[in-house]
Amino acid sequence: xxxxxxxxxxxxxxxxxxSNKGTYNKKIYEAMKYSIDIGGKRVRPxxxxxxxxxxxxxxxxxxxxxxAIEMIHTYSLIHDDLxxxxxxxxxxxxPTNHKIFGEALAVLAGxxxxxxxxxxxxxxxxxxxxxxxxxxxxxxxxxxxxxxxxGQVVDILSEGKKISYETLSYMHRKKTGELIKASxxxxxxxxxxxxxxxxxxxxxxxxxxxxxxxxxxILDVVGNEEVMGKPVNSDIDNNKTNxxxxxxxxxxxxxxxxxxxxCMNILDDVDRDTLNLKELTKTLLYREK
Amino acid sequence: xxxxxxxxxxxxxxxxxxSNKGTYNKKIYEAMKYSIDIGGKRVRPxxxxxxxxxxxxxxxxxxxxxxAIEMIHTYSLIHDDLxxxxxxxxxxxxPTNHKIFGEALAVLAGxxxxxxxxxxxxxxxxxxxxxxxxxxxxxxxxxxxxxxxxGQVVDILSEGKKISYETLSYMHRKKTGELIKASxxxxxxxxxxxxxxxxxxxxxxxxxxxxxxxxxxILDVVGNEEVMGKPVNSDIDNNKTNxxxxxxxxxxxxxxxxxxxxCMNILDDVDRDTLNLKELTKTLLYREK
Numbered sequence: 386x387x388x389x390x391x392x393x394x395x396x397x398x399x400x401x402x403x404s405n406k407g408t409y410n411k412k413i414y415e416a417m418k419y420s421i422d423i424g425g426k427r428v429r430p431x432x433x434x435x436x437x438x439x440x441x442x443x444x445x446x447x448x449x450x451x452x453a454i455e456m457i458h459t460y461s462l463i464h465d466d467l468x469x470x471x472x473x474x475x476x477x478x479x480p481t482n483h484k485i486f487g488e489a490l491a492v493l494a495g496x497x498x499x500x501x502x503x504x505x506x507x508x509x510x511x512x513x514x515x516x517x518x519x520x521x522x523x524x525x526x527x528x529x530x531x532x533x534x535x536g537q538v539v540d541i542l543s544e545g546k547k548i549s550y551e552t553l554s555y556m557h558r559k560k561t562g563e564l565i566k567a568s569x570x571x572x573x574x575x576x577x578x579x580x581x582x583x584x585x586x587x588x589x590x591x592x593x594x595x596x597x598x599x600x601x602x603i604l605d606v607v608g609n610e611e612v613m614g615k616p617v618n619s620d621i622d623n624n625k626t627n628x629x630x631x632x633x634x635x636x637x638x639x640x641x642x643x644x645x646x647x648c649m650n651i652l653d654d655v656d657r658d659t660l661n662l663k664e665l666t667k668t669l670l671y672r673e674k
Numbered sequence: 675x676x677x678x679x680x681x682x683x684x685x686x687x688x689x690x691x692x693s694n695k696g697t698y699n700k701k702i703y704e705a706m707k708y709s710i711d712i713g714g715k716r717v718r719p720x721x722x723x724x725x726x727x728x729x730x731x732x733x734x735x736x737x738x739x740x741x742a743i744e745m746i747h748t749y750s751l752i753h754d755d756l757x758x759x760x761x762x763x764x765x766x767x768x769p770t771n772h773k774i775f776g777e778a779l780a781v782l783a784g785x786x787x788x789x790x791x792x793x794x795x796x797x798x799x800x801x802x803x804x805x806x807x808x809x810x811x812x813x814x815x816x817x818x819x820x821x822x823x824x825g826q827v828v829d830i831l832s833e834g835k836k837i838s839y840e841t842l843s844y845m846h847r848k849k850t851g852e853l854i855k856a857s858x859x860x861x862x863x864x865x866x867x868x869x870x871x872x873x874x875x876x877x878x879x880x881x882x883x884x885x886x887x888x889x890x891x892i893l894d895v896v897g898n899e900e901v902m903g904k905p906v907n908s909d910i911d912n913n914k915t916n917x918x919x920x921x922x923x924x925x926x927x928x929x930x931x932x933x934x935x936x937c938m939n940i941l942d943d944v945d946r947d948t949l950n951l952k953e954l955t956k957t958l959l960y961r962e963k
Contacts, residue, residue, distance in 0.1 A: 406819070409844060413819045413827045464785060469777035488758035489830045492781060496753060497819035499785065503792040504818055507811040510796075511804065522796035529793055530695070530702045530786035538702040541778045555698060 388431065388665060391444075395430045398452050416486045416494035417501070420459050423479040428597075428669060429454045429568040435665060436569045436586060439657040440576030447575055449509050450520070453502040454568050457528045460498035461564075463491055465537060499528070520571035527567035536560025540625070548626045554595075557628075561601070562594025569593070582655055589651045589662075596644035596670050599637050602627045606634060608674060645670045677720065677954060680733075684719045687741050705775040705783035706790070709748050712768040717886075717958060718743045718857040724954060725858045725875060728946040729865030736864055738798050739809070742791040743857050746817045749787035750853075752780055754826060788817070809860035816856035825849025829914070837915045843884075846917075850890070851883025858882070871944055878940045878951075885933035885959050888926050891917045897963060934959045 399421050407414035430451030434444040444451075466473040466481040468488060473481050483491035506521040526532055536559030539552060548556075569590040573583050606629050628637050648666050652659040688710050696703035719740030723733040733740075755762040755770040757777060762770050772780035795810040815821055825848030828841060837845075858879040862872050895918050917926050937955050941948040 408820070410819070410824045410827055410848075412831060413824055417819065460785075464781055467778075467781065469781060489756075490827065492753055492756065492758060493823050493827055493830070496749075496784070496788065497823045499788060500814065500818040500823060504811060504814040506796075507799075507807060507814055510799065511807050511811065515800065518796060518800050522793060522800065525789065525793040525796050529789040530699075530706065531697070534782050534786045534789060535699045535702055538699055538779065538782055541782070542701060559699075 387661065388668065391431055391434060392427045394445075394448065395427045395434075395452060395455065398448050399455065402452065412486075412490070413493060413497055416482060416490050417497050419485060420463050420476075420482050420494065420498075421456070423477050424455070424459055424462070425477055426669075427455060428665075429458055429564060431665060432565065432593075432662075433568040433572040435661045436572030437576045438661065439655075439659065440573065440578055447572060449505055450524070450571065450575070451568075453505040453509075454524060454564065454571075456498045456502040456505070457524070457533075458564060460495040460502070461528070461533055461537070463495040463498070467491060470537075470541065516574050516577065520574040523574070524564075524567045524571050527563040532559055532563040532567075533561075536563070544625060546626070550631060553626055553628070553631055557595065557598040558591070561598040562591060565594040565597060566590030582657070585651055585655050589648055592644050592648050592651070593666060593669070596641050596648065599628045599641045599644070600670055600672065602629050603634065603637055603641065604672075604674065605629070641670060676950065677957065680720055680723060681716045683734075683737065684716045684723075684741060684744065687737050688744065691741065701775075701779070702782060702786055705771060705779045706786050708774060709752050709765075709771050709783065709787075710745070712766050713744070713748055713751075714766055715958075716744060717954075718747055718853060720954060721854065721882075721951075722857040722861040724950045725861030726865045727861075727950065728944075728948065729862065729867055736861065738794055739813070739860065739864070740857075742794040742798075743813060743853065743860075745787045745791040745794070746813070746822075747853060749784040749791070750817070750822055750826070752784040752787070756780060759826075759830065805863050805866065809863040812863070813853075813856045813860050816852040821848055821852040821856075822850075825852070833914060835915070839920060842915055842917070842920055846884065846887040847880070850887040851880060854883040854886060855879030871946070874940055874944050878937055881933050881937050881940070882955060882958070885930050885937065888917045888930045888933070889959055889961070892923065892926055892930065893961075893963065894918070895923060930959060 403414055403418040403421060430448075433451040433454055434447060437447045438444045462476060463482045465471050466476055467483055474484055475481065481491075482494055486494065503525065506524065510517045510521055528534065530538075536556050539556040540560060543552065543556065566587065567590075569586050570583065573586045578586065605627070628640075632640070645666065648670075649663060652663050652666075692703055692707040692710060719737075722740040722743055723736060726736045727733045751765060752771045754760050755765055756772055763773055764770065770780075771783055775783065792814065795813065799806045799810055817823065819827075825845050828845040829849060832841065832845065855876065856879075858875050859872065862875045867875065894916070917929075921929070934955065937959075938952060941952050941955075
């Protein structure tokens with residue numbers, strides 16, 4: 386299946402990248418690589434590559450950017466899991482980074498991955514044009530204090546409090562949505578999409594990001610620990626407001642279905658071969674883990 | 675005095691930058707701005723601007739890059755001070771970031787500053803050329819796992835251990851030296867210095883970075899707490915190997931003097947107006963805090 390092959394390519398690229406790193410100081414790369422290796426679905430790099438591929442056949446052109454996005458995502462997970470944040474012991478069925486390497490190294494491994502991603506993107510832009518720079522700026526912004534970090538701050542500050550729908554929605558749009566949207570948008574921009582296409586795909590990215598988070602909240606309640614690889618109901622344990630605690634399970638399932646349809650409709654309105662993006666969207670939103 | 679005026683300009687630029695940030699989520703920018711505001715000598719932005727100015731009069735052209743470097747430096751201080759790292763309560767005479775905002779926000783404020791610096795540099799490169807991208811790549815690399823983060827990892831892993839001169843030297847070259855060198859090198863590259871000039875200034879940067887760290891170790895022993903704004907002998911309290919514990923105070927003072935002279939000789943060999951860089955070097959290496 387195409388997605389498996391693409392995921393493998395991302396895995397191989399990341400594995401090669403980190404295998405060649407760390408001349409004197411291997412420990413930090415070991416910690417960085419650990420969290421990259423135990424990770425995940427590679428949703429963001431796949432979205433980036435598949436969006437780019439709608440405009441330009443050879444997605445290998447952008448695989449470095451795709452992997453930089455995955456590094457940013459992985460850094461955020463390492464820091465989110467820290468004792469001073471969500472204090473999680475398990476991630477994807479494996480001990481979290483600080484459980485293996487200690488807190489200090491986990492902080493530094495996160496820092497290292499964010500930094501590495503940026504270096505990779507500067508390098509990528511060196512022999513390219515304005516579009517590439519704009520795309521990397523969008524990715525960088527989506528990860529920053531007005532993006533993912535901003536969302537995590539609201540999450541931390543809201544712990545144990547009842548928060549409004551506006552705040553909940555802001556938090557998830559920033560914490561999860563922005564980087565997902567940026568993965569799509571940056572792929573389109575590097576692929577030289579038209580303004581109309583960029584608008585459409587931006588809208589698609591926002592809706593997919595929101596649906597992805599709602600789906601995550603649903604699975605946090607109905608999944609079982611073995612399937613999810615992390616303690617189920619961890620949000621409830623952490624006394625956190627999420628979509629389920631605000632709207633209830635049934636409404637969330639409906640909302641997720643509705644958003645999935647809207648995503649499909651937007652893609653129908655883009656005059657390109659959107660089959661792969663559609664398939665991936667379905668895979669993500671109908672997933673069971 | 676020129677340096678005071680330049681430092682003020684950097685302060686004003688940073689102040690304006692952060693005053694306009696944080697639309698919905700002000701808390702994270704408050705934490706980021708706090709550590710920027712209590713900071714320091716602005717050594718790195720000044721080195722960047724003064725080096726650039728040797729090749730191109732208007733250093734305001736590069737002030738955004740200079741301030742991005744200061745953000746990277748500040749993020750590293752916030753993370754270094756964390757309880758899981760050096761566990762410092764004071765920085766420049768003020769409570770450290772986590773003492774004011776808590777650990778979670780301090781981690782995120784550091785992340786935010788690193789990320790903001792990168793976004794600023796992508797933005798800066800947008801309408802410029804290859805040299806600017808190369809300069810930003812050098813800055814980004816100098817902060818990363820093969821640079822500053824790598825040095826901090828060795829520092830953490832060496833705590834309480836006797837380490838070799840080779841390790842000590844690697845640690846400081848990476849932890850302090852690389853970003854100082856990158857500040858100079860990037861200024862020269864954006865200013866379109868010749869290859870020979872870049873080589874010379876790279877050598878100057880390495881030596882200045884090393885001398886700066888030795889001076890810091892000297893002041894850590896002979897300074898007094900009021901002047902330094904942080905507990906004196908904190909390295910000894912933390913059971914850390916430094917230049918003083920390895921070579922003794924007198925040898926370190928001699929080494930610092932020797933390196934200062936070498937820095938001057940290198941600058942004499944650059945056919946530009948190096949007066950300001952020389953003055954700043956003396957100010958840094960003869961400083962008492």
